[in-house]
Amino acid sequence: MRKRFQSSHQTRRDFLKQAAVSAAIAASPFGSAVAQLRSVDQIGLQLYSLRREMAADFEGTLAQLAEIGFTEMEFAGYHGRTAAEVRRILDGFGLRSPAAHIPMTAIRQDLEREIEIAATIGQDYIVVPSLPADERSLDDYQRHAETLNRAGERAKDSGVTMAYHNHDYEFDIQEGGRIGYDILTSQTDPDLVVFEMDLFWAEEAGYDATFYFLKYPGRYPMLHVKDRSGAGEMVDVGRGYIDFEELFSFASKGGFRHYFIEHDNPSDGVNSIAYSYNSLRELRFNSTYELPY
Numbered sequence: 422m423r424k425r426f427q428s429s430h431q432t433r434r435d436f437l438k439q440a441a442v443s444a445a446i447a448a449s450p451f452g453s454a455v456a457q458l459r460s461v462d463q464i465g466l467q468l469y470s471l472r473r474e475m476a477a478d479f480e481g482t483l484a485q486l487a488e489i490g491f492t493e494m495e496f497a498g499y500h501g502r503t504a505a506e507v508r509r510i511l512d513g514f515g516l517r518s519p520a521a522h523i524p525m526t527a528i529r530q531d532l533e534r535e536i537e538i539a540a541t542i543g544q545d546y547i548v549v550p551s552l553p554a555d556e557r558s559l560d561d562y563q564r565h566a567e568t569l570n571r572a573g574e575r576a577k578d579s580g581v582t583m584a585y586h587n588h589d590y591e592f593d594i595q596e597g598g599r600i601g602y603d604i605l606t607s608q609t610d611p612d613l614v615v616f617e618m619d620l621f622w623a624e625e626a627g628y629d630a631t632f633y634f635l636k637y638p639g640r641y642p643m644l645h646v647k648d649r650s651g652a653g654e655m656v657d658v659g660r661g662y663i664d665f666e667e668l669f670s671f672a673s674k675g676g677f678r679h680y681f682i683e684h685d686n687p688s689d690g691v692n693s694i695a696y697s698y699n700s701l702r703e704l705r706f707n708s709t710y711e712l713p714y
Contacts, residue, residue, distance in 0.1 A: 458705040465493030467683035476500050480510055487514040489695050495681045496521040504541035518542050519679050522550035528572050536579045548584040548617050562601035566608035573613030586617040592626035606637055615640050621647035634675035641675040645683045655685055657693050659700025669706040
C-alpha cells in the first residue's frame with residue numbers, strides 16, 4: 422500500500438471548518454447565501470514543482486500525485502516520453518493534462534509540432550511561461566503580443582488556445598510609466614489568447630491580480646496557486662499570507678477553470694505538494710463576491 426500524503430492537522434481543520442459552515446447555514450436567515458460557498462473540485466499541479474522527481478521516476482511520481490487526489494497535470498517538459506506515452510500514462514492513473522508550458526522559442530520555431538503534441542495529450546492550452554531576459558522592452562512586448570496572436574490563430578484551428586503566464590518582471594515600470602503586461606493583455610485578441618495568472622508573482626510585483634480579472638473578464642481560465650511568506654519567500658499553500666478566499670471570489674468574473682498548485686523549490690518534495698493540496702482542498706469561497714473598482 423502506498424503512503425497516504427495527508428496532514429492530520431489539516432484534517433482536523435477541515436472537520437472544524439465543515440462543522441462551522443454547516444452550523445452557519447442552519448442558523449442563519451441568509452442560509453441560501455452561505456450555501457453558495459464553493460470549493461475547488463479539480464485540483465491541478467504545475468509539474469515544474471517536482472521536476473527532479475519526475476526526471477527520476479516519471480510514472481511513480483504521477484502515481485503518487487493521483488493518490489493524493491490531484492486530477493490535472495500541467496507539464497513543463499516530458500522527460501523523454503512521447504506524447505502518446507504521456508497520454509497513456511495519464512489515462513492509466515485517471516489524470517488529464519489541460520495545459521503545458523512551452524517556451525517562446527519553440528512557438529517561433531515549430532508551432533505545428535507543439536500543437537500536435539498538445540492534441541495528442543488532450544491539452545486545451547499551450548502556455549508561454551516566460552520571456553527571454555533580453556526581450557523585455559516595450560517594443561519587445563508588442564512583438565510578443567503579435568506572435569501570440571499569430572500562434573493563437575493557428576492553434577485555434579486545431580482546438581487549442583494560446584496562453585501567457587506571468588512572472589514579476591512583466592510589471593516593471595518602463596518609459597512613460599507603461600508596463601509590459603498591459604501591452605500583452607491589451608494587444609492580444611481575446612478570442613485567440615488567454616492568460617494564466619501566477620498569484621505569487623503578481624503579489625511579488627506589488628500588483629492586485631483582481632484588477633486584471635475585472636478589466637479582462639473571462640480571460641483567466643488558469644491560475645498558479647502559490648503562497649508567499651511575510652519575508653517574501655515562496656512557501657507551501659496555506660503557510661503564507663495570500664488571501665486565496667478573496668482572490669477566488671472572482672472566479673466567475675475571471676473565468677477560472679484550472680487551479681494549478683506550484684512551488685518552484687518545495688522543501689519536502691511530494692510531501693510539501695501534498696500539504697498545499699490539502700490546504701487548497703479545504704478552502705471555501707463565495708464566487709459571487711466582487712470588489713468594485
